[in-house]
Amino acid sequence: MLVQQDIINFCNNYNYDIRLTGNGRWIDQKCAADVVNIIADCIYNYAIENPNGIFTTPDIWHYDYAVQNVEAIFKKPGVESVAAKNEYNKFFQQPMEMLAHAQVLTKIKKGNRNFYKVNNIDVLEYIAIRDRNALFFLKTYIEKVLRDSGIYTVFEDFFTLQTKEAYLHVKKTFSDFTIKYTKINGEVECNRIFIKVLNPLAYFNNSYGTEKGRLSEHKITYDMIMYNRNNFRDIYADKPKDVTRKEYAKAHPVEINEAYYAYQSAKAKRFLRFFNDQNRDGKTEHIELMHMHDKAIHMHHIFPEAMYPEISYFLENIIALTPTQHLGYAHPNGRTQEIDEQVQHLLLLSKADRIKENLLDPEVEKIYEFANLLFVLNVGFDNDDILDINDMDFISVVNAINVHYINKRRIENA
Secondary structure: OOOHHHHHHHHHOOOOOHHHHOOOOOOOOOOOHHHHHHHHHHHHHHHHHOOOOOEOHHHHHOOHHHHHHHHHHHOOOOOOOOOOHHHHHHHHHHHHHHHHHOOOEEEEEEOOEEEEEEOOHHHHHHHHHOHHHHHHHHHHHHHHHHHHOOOHHHHHHHHHHOOHHHHHHHHHHHHHHHHHHOOOOOHHHHHHHHHHHHHHHHHHOOOEEEEOOEEEEEEOOHHHHOOOOOOHHHHOOOOOOOOOHHHHHHHOOOOOOHHHHHHHHHHHHHHHHHHHHHHOOOOOOOOOHHHOOOOOOEEEEOOOOOOOHHHOOOHHHEEEEOHHHHHHHHOHHHOOOOOOHHHHHHHHHHHHHHHHHHHHOOOOOOOOOHHHHHHHHHHHHOOHHHHHOOOOOHHHHHHHHHHHHHHHHHHHHO
16 A cells, blocks of 8 residues: 555656646546545546456446445435436546546547546555545645646745735636636636645645635635535534533434445545554554454444444544454454443553554554544543643543543442
8 A cells, every 4th residue: 555655756757737738627626535535436446347448437427336325425416317417527527637637547538538547556546545545645736736837836925924915816826827828718717726726735734725715714624625524523513511412413413424424434444454454464453462463354443333423434433453352352242233341441542552653653654643533532432621632642541531431430330
């Protein structure tokens, strides 16, 4: 599996100068990270079944894997719907055009039809594995295009100054550049593309970006650059501390897209399996001497997926276990609908250790976020005080985990 440096190296192999290509569709409105991720996933699965095959946009959107996932995940009309043809054409074609300009795919023009084939299956797989991989690819690619095109310094100035004037300047520079060197000839269309250029970079720069055509009121967050913006952190932001999540959810019902969470959860488990095999030799993340020579081939949700869908796809909530640890300990007697809370306690402590190791090891790709660990515990324990823990304070995390289970046992034994 590739790492971030491989993606940087890949992009550095190509000259993406728009002044040379004249391609105004090097990125487009539908190129949000989660959309690019699932389109790459569909193409990757299609390519595995059809090695060296040439395909069109309709080939991918009518592909069984796409039919099964896209409609449910993105709440769109059925992919076979005639009425939805134009929408799906953009939904699939725009990311495919972007991937072709980036040289992940190769585009072949035959008459007025576009055909594609995979140029780099490893990079495609990296993008397809998870949203955050797709986002890192987009950030790297966008930055390289802007550098090659000679306009990145204006974006750097904006990220440094963060003023309304700097925002208007970078926006106009991008629009003028696009109109001068591509077939796009209107500011409105330039501005629609601008948001897909600026905001991924703003997220990685921890800065303000663009929202509704203006300088954003807040710094750009992860959910703001996703197509699916059902963010539970925002949903519960106004919840009083003395109200439980269940009580708040009952009073403020939210439609949960179960298909989306199931899809992302399955991919998160697959990614953790890849990562653990590659970086930890497939060893269990819950270290026990008797199981150190057994392969950790089961990816287990510490807080059950059915009860906590909103954290089901967080790597911080998934732990690599051996089959015995999973079906013998975590789920008593293999009953997957039940959990052993004493084991859950120990697994959380082990996962916190693995997260700490990952975040502090300069030689390993960072796959976790401390803030996500706090959010997972916040949801799993229904305890808002956990969100007040300082960044990278693992001592307080361990203490919070221990206190939760001590208090729970005390109540049960009262």
